[in-house]
Amino acid sequence: xxxxxxxxxxxxxxxxxxxxxxxxxxxxxxxxxxxxxxxxxxxxxxxxxxxxxxxxxxxxxxxxxxxxxxxxxxxxxxxxxxxxxxxxxxxxxxxxxxxxxxxxxxxxxxxxxxxxxxxxxxxxxxxxxxxxxxxxxxxxxxxxxxxxxxxxxxxxx
Amino acid sequence: xxxxxxxxxxxxxxxxxxxxxxxxxxxxxxxxxxxxxxxxxxxxxxxxxxxxxxxxxxxxxxxxxxxxxxxxxxxxxxxxxxxxxxxxxxxxxxxxxxxxxxxxxxxxxxxxxxxxxxxxxxxxxxxxxxxxxxxxxxxxxxxxxxxxxx
Numbered sequence: 001x002x003x004x005x006x007x008x009x010x011x012x013x014x015x016x017x018x019x020x021x022x023x024x025x026x027x028x029x030x031x032x033x034x035x036x037x038x039x040x041x042x043x044x045x046x047x048x049x050x051x052x053x054x055x056x057x058x059x060x061x062x063x064x065x066x067x068x069x070x071x072x073x074x075x076x077x078x079x080x081x082x083x084x085x086x087x088x089x090x091x092x093x094x095x096x097x098x099x100x101x102x103x104x105x106x107x108x109x110x111x112x113x114x115x116x117x118x119x120x121x122x123x124x125x126x127x128x129x130x131x132x133x134x135x136x137x138x139x140x141x142x143x144x145x146x147x148x149x150x151x152x153x154x155x156x157x
Numbered sequence: 158x159x160x161x162x163x164x165x166x167x168x169x170x171x172x173x174x175x176x177x178x179x180x181x182x183x184x185x186x187x188x189x190x191x192x193x194x195x196x197x198x199x200x201x202x203x204x205x206x207x208x209x210x211x212x213x214x215x216x217x218x219x220x221x222x223x224x225x226x227x228x229x230x231x232x233x234x235x236x237x238x239x240x241x242x243x244x245x246x247x248x249x250x251x252x253x254x255x256x257x258x259x260x261x262x263x264x265x266x267x268x269x270x271x272x273x274x275x276x277x278x279x280x281x282x283x284x285x286x287x288x289x290x291x292x293x294x295x296x297x298x299x300x301x302x303x304x305x306x307x
Contacts, residue, residue: 010217013214057211
């Protein structure tokens with residue numbers, strides 16, 4: 001369970017922290033706690049793994065990873081654990097999840113792959129397919145961004 | 158594309174995770190990379206200004222905060238995509254939404270306090286748009302990494 005102070009700290013660091021000498025002092029001030037208390041709550045959230053990753057988020061397109069594809073794979077259920085681990089081991093794969101199939105949608109394993117071109121995405125998928133012997137898959141290239149934002153947890157808006 | 162040098166790359170590679178939790182985090186980064194604090198601050202400010210760094214902050218697992226997250230997909234004819242997106246995007250828990258090349262052509266992520274909240278929102282979306290959405294929650298996570306080595 002999270003305390004009210006932890007929720008306030010979470011709400012304060014889910015945005016963008018200041019790029020200045022004492023960023024946490026300013027953030028602590030905003031929620032009315034001392035910077036020492038703020039830092040110890042923040043450290044606790046980090047130690048407990050509640051903050052999954054703390055740091056900079058890049059814009060892929062501007063940092064050279066200009067193409068990305070979601071790849072949906074149809075994997076025999078008995079092989080999912082092994083194949084999932086194999087796919088996760090590819091450095092070009094940023095995300096790998098198992099999801100239940102749906103009516104008319106037989107795929108059960110999903111990877112996000114990032115590269116410098118769509119051809120390179122296709123090559124990566126082919127290499128993953130060869131390594132895992134999973135031959136039924138579909139690349140879903142993004143054609144238009146309709147929304148991209150960060151979740152706002154515990155915010156008072 | 159704006160140019161970034163080797164020092165920028167070292168900074169970017171350092172600050173994508175384990176951002177220091179202490180009074181002067183940029184000073185700690187500067188020490189680790191053998192740079193001046195003011196130089197690190199100036200460079201990060203520039204990297205944000207030119208759009209390479211989107212934000213610096215915390216990223217959470219919805220489940221660890223007691224939330225439920227899922228991936229949803231729908232088949233939407235091209236003339237209805239904007240209207241469908243207006244409805245779907247109006248939910249604050251919809252954080253990413255893309256048109257993708259497939260018969261299921263609209264894909265969005267949805268975070269909510271419970272699985273029931275998501276189910277009822279998807280029914281509401283169907284009522285408002287006439288379009289059915291498939292709900293594909295993850296049952297197993299093999300990898301999540303938003304770290305890119307430059």
